[in-house]
Amino acid sequence: xxNRHCQCVWMSFRTDxxxxxxxxxxxxxxxxxxxxxxxxNGILDVMSEDxxxxxxxxxxxxxxxxxxxxxxxxxLHVSGRSMxxxxxxxxxxxxxxxxxxxxxxxxxxxxxxxxxxxxGDVVIYxxxxxxVVKRCVATGGEHLAYSSDTVYTLTVGGTRIPLTDAQYQQxxxxxxxxxxxxxxxxxxxxxxxxxxxxxxxxVRNVLGKVLCR
Numbered sequence: 001x002x003n004r005h006c007q008c009v010w011m012s013f014r015t016d017x018x019x020x021x022x023x024x025x026x027x028x029x030x031x032x033x034x035x036x037x038x039x040x041n042g043i044l045d046v047m048s049e050d051x052x053x054x055x056x057x058x059x060x061x062x063x064x065x066x067x068x069x070x071x072x073x074x075x076l077h078v079s080g081r082s083m084x085x086x087x088x089x090x091x092x093x094x095x096x097x098x099x100x101x102x103x104x105x106x107x108x109x110x111x112x113x114x115x116x117x118x119x120g121d122v123v124i125y126x127x128x129x130x131x132v133v134k135r136c137v138a139t140g141g142e143h144l145a146y147s148s149d150t151v152y153t154l155t156v157g158g159t160r161i162p163l164t165d166a167q168y169q170q171x172x173x174x175x176x177x178x179x180x181x182x183x184x185x186x187x188x189x190x191x192x193x194x195x196x197x198x199x200x201x202x203v204r205n206v207l208g209k210v211l212c213r
Contacts, residue, residue: 070105072098074208076124076131082186082193083133086122091213093133095124099209109204116140116203117182119157122210125184125201133210134184134194137161138177140203146172154196162189167196182206 101113108126152168181200186192
């Protein structure tokens, strides 16, 4: 039978009357040695110093980015119109997660608290397992005044906030924000679901302050 020979970069195949033979060239032998070395010692032992440094820098960068997102600063996107016109649907927000304390990663409470929100702060917290953005309009101890003359309203800090009948009935007997809580309301009173509906928000549940958009 006629001999046939097919040569590639690092191996060759031969066929003859006795069957097939497989030959590994010099490049193939070097590759096999490298594979054995990686299997024995690990990939870092066969990398150059520059390669090791690059891997280290990438790993440190990923770790630093994760720590920043979990504990320091976060970037969120607004969905909805509850804070219109201050915040618009689709806006990108930068949130300071250290503004009030150290937040528990992926939790709903602060691990450590060092200050409380102030009236006027735009804050984030979890409601119904979702991050929501509202404005702190009153803090613990602030007086609440109600009116039912022509429409139901709540007045706090000189700001008059409209209420539905159900909201008025729920809040009318509470004359001050309880200590350790805030009254959180969306700027768009007509569309926002907020403390008027689900009650005051514990300060320990406020996870950050919006810095800018």
